[in-house]
Amino acid sequence: MTPPTADELGLRLCHHCRLACDATAQHCPRCNTWLHRRKHNSIARAWALMMTALILYIPANVLPIMHTSSFTGDSDTTILGSVVTLWLDGAWDIALIIFIASVGVPVTKFLVLGLLLLTVGRGSERSRRDRTRLYRGLELIGYWSMLDVFVAGLLVALVQFGALGSIEPRIGILYFGLVVVLTMLATMSFDPRLIWDTEPHHE
Amino acid sequence: MSELSDLIICEYCDAVYQRPRLHAHQRANCRRCGGVLARPHLFHVDHLLALCLTAVLLVVFLGVSPVLVIQTQGQAHPATLFDAVWALTRGPTDLLALVAGFSVILVPLVQVALMSWILGFAHFRQKAPGFRGCMRTLTSLSPWSMLEVFLLGALVTVFKITGRIEVLPTLGLAALAGLSLLIIGMAGRDIHRLWDELP
Ligand SMILES: [Zn+2]
Ligand SMILES: [Zn+2]
Numbered sequence: 001m002t003p004p005t006a007d008e009l010g011l012r013l014c015h016h017c018r019l020a021c022d023a024t025a026q027h028c029p030r031c032n033t034w035l036h037r038r039k040h041n042s043i044a045r046a047w048a049l050m051m052t053a054l055i056l057y058i059p060a061n062v063l064p065i066m067h068t069s070s071f072t073g074d075s076d077t078t079i080l081g082s083v084v085t086l087w088l089d090g091a092w093d094i095a096l097i098i099f100i101a102s103v104g105v106p107v108t109k110f111l112v113l114g115l116l117l118l119t120v121g122r123g124s125e126r127s128r129r130d131r132t133r134l135y136r137g138l139e140l141i142g143y144w145s146m147l148d149v150f151v152a153g154l155l156v157a158l159v160q161f162g163a164l165g166s167i168e169p170r171i172g173i174l175y176f177g178l179v180v181v182l183t184m185l186a187t188m189s190f191d192p193r194l195i196w197d198t199e200p201h202h203e
Numbered sequence: 204m205s206e207l208s209d210l211i212i213c214e215y216c217d218a219v220y221q222r223p224r225l226h227a228h229q230r231a232n233c234r235r236c237g238g239v240l241a242r243p244h245l246f247h248v249d250h251l252l253a254l255c256l257t258a259v260l261l262v263v264f265l266g267v268s269p270v271l272v273i274q275t276q277g278q279a280h281p282a283t284l285f286d287a288v289w290a291l292t293r294g295p296t297d298l299l300a301l302v303a304g305f306s307v308i309l310v311p312l313v314q315v316a317l318m319s320w321i322l323g324f325a326h327f328r329q330k331a332p333g334f335r336g337c338m339r340t341l342t343s344l345s346p347w348s349m350l351e352v353f354l355l356g357a358l359v360t361v362f363k364i365t366g367r368i369e370v371l372p373t374l375g376l377a378a379l380a381g382l383s384l385l386i387i388g389m390a391g392r393d394i395h396r397l398w399d400e401l402p
Contacts, residue, residue, distance in 0.1 A: 002218075002234075002235060003218040003219060003220055003233075003234060003235060004218070004219050005216075005217045005218055005219060006212045006217045006218075006219050007217060009219055011207075011210070011212065011219060012212075013212040013214060013217070015214075016338070016339050016342050016343075017338065017339075017342075017395075017398045018211075018212075018214070018395070018398070019207065019208065019398070020207045020208070020210040020211070020212050020219070021207065022207070030335075030398065031335050031338065031339055031398070032335055033339065067294075086363070091362060091363070093362075094359055094362045094363060097355075097359055098359065128216075128236070129235075129236055129237055132215050132216060132236040132237065132238065133236075133237060135215065136215070136238065142346060143306070143346075143347075143349050143352055144352055144355075146303075146306070146349055146352045146356075147352055147355060147356050147359065148356075149291075149299060149302075149303060149356075150287065150303065150307070150349075150352060150353045150356030150357070151356045151359050151360050151363065152291070153287035153288060153290050153291045153300075153303060153356075154270075154271060154282060154287045154290075154356060154357060154360040155360060155363070155364070156287075156290035156291070156293065157282040157286040157287045157289070157290035158271060158273050158280060158282050158360070158364070158370070159273070159364070159368075160280075160290075168293055168294045169290070169291055169293060169294045169295075169296045169299070170294060170295070170296075171294075171295045171296065173291075173296055173299060174295065174296045174298060174299045177296075177298075177299040177302050177303070178298075181302060184346065184347075188346070192214075192215045192216070192236075193214075193215065193216055193217045195216070196216040196217060196235070196236070
């Protein structure tokens with residue numbers, strides 16, 4: 001037996017306090033938030049944010065994220081460069097963590113969000129449950145690709161003295177941070193209820 | 204139809220249910236999409252206040268205590284949360300320092316402050332002045348609190364430079380772990396119950 005939907009019962013969910021509100025009300029009676037049937041302009045906003053993130057993901061990977069200067073000379077590191085170096089040094093576990101955070105997580109987000117946007121745009125009725133599960137996965141991995149940003153900050157703060165040389169942040173890491181923020185905003189803009197809106201009525 | 208507050212709407216698929224009575228360790232899932240509708244609370248409201256005061260102490264401690272220290276030539280170089288964020292203002296990444304400062308300093312600070320305010324009144328079964336606004340701010344901020352990512356970053360940093368220099372994790376790192384857990388458990392989950400439980 002399928003449960004009734006809020007639409008059928010003339011109800012709306014308040015996104016802030018989760019109260020079931022009357023669909024005729026404009027504001028939630030409990031927390032005064034504006035009520036919307038679905039997130040406003042969800043698909044267009046999610047596409048725009050995701051495409052911007054996708055474009056910025058290129059300089060994030062190509063440009064250096066850190067500059068190191070020491071006895072042995074100066075060098076610029078990219079994300080993938082640091083993964084390779086760590087791997088060759090035998091620190092394969094750290095290399096793996098960094099690879100998952102900076103390549104695995106963002107690429108998964110692009111693929112999953114792209115898939116959800118395409119199928120919802122086409123009004124697909126296939127495997128709704130699995131697609132909703134994918135959306136919850138997106139929410140879960142949210143900000144973990146910020147990892148490199150914080151590692152960069154800590155390294156720069158720690159290694160800045162004499163004999164050890166110094167480390168400075170470079171522009172690549174900025175693009176990286178922007179990719180994280182934009183993909184988070186894109187995920188938040190997407191309304192998972194759109195996956196179910198194509199369902200034919202079942203009285 | 205029953206009272207509106209007895210109904211529960213799935214945020215993922217819009218299905219409507221009667222609010223279930225949950226026993227400990229029980230979770231209600233949506234039949235249609237499998238999403239979590241309701242989960243049991245981790246803490247009692249009065250315990251939340253005690254945990255919140257613990258969080259305040261951890262915040263103060265983290266304000267002054269380094270999370271990592273490196274030893275070179277007999278000298279110790281500490282880095283606090285603030286140092287790590289400030290370090291990003293060097294070079295062309297100032298904007299990123301803002302993002303990092305927001306997500307690991309400002310947001311957790313505001314979360315702990317608002318929760319103390321709300322829970323202090325909740326202890327006396329009262330809604331704090333500005334209750335609605337505080338709760339709404341907490342809901343909007345919680346996706347942006349990134350202490351746990353910073354924590355993993357600190358651990359990765361330790362392993363990344365060990366071998367070249369000696370890096371020492373400190374008490375600050377343990378405080379960071381504690382604070383992340385408290386904020387996830389409270390701001391992300393249990394604070395929400397106050398909507399239903401306060402008159
Ligand atoms: Zn509300
Ligand atoms: Zn559902």
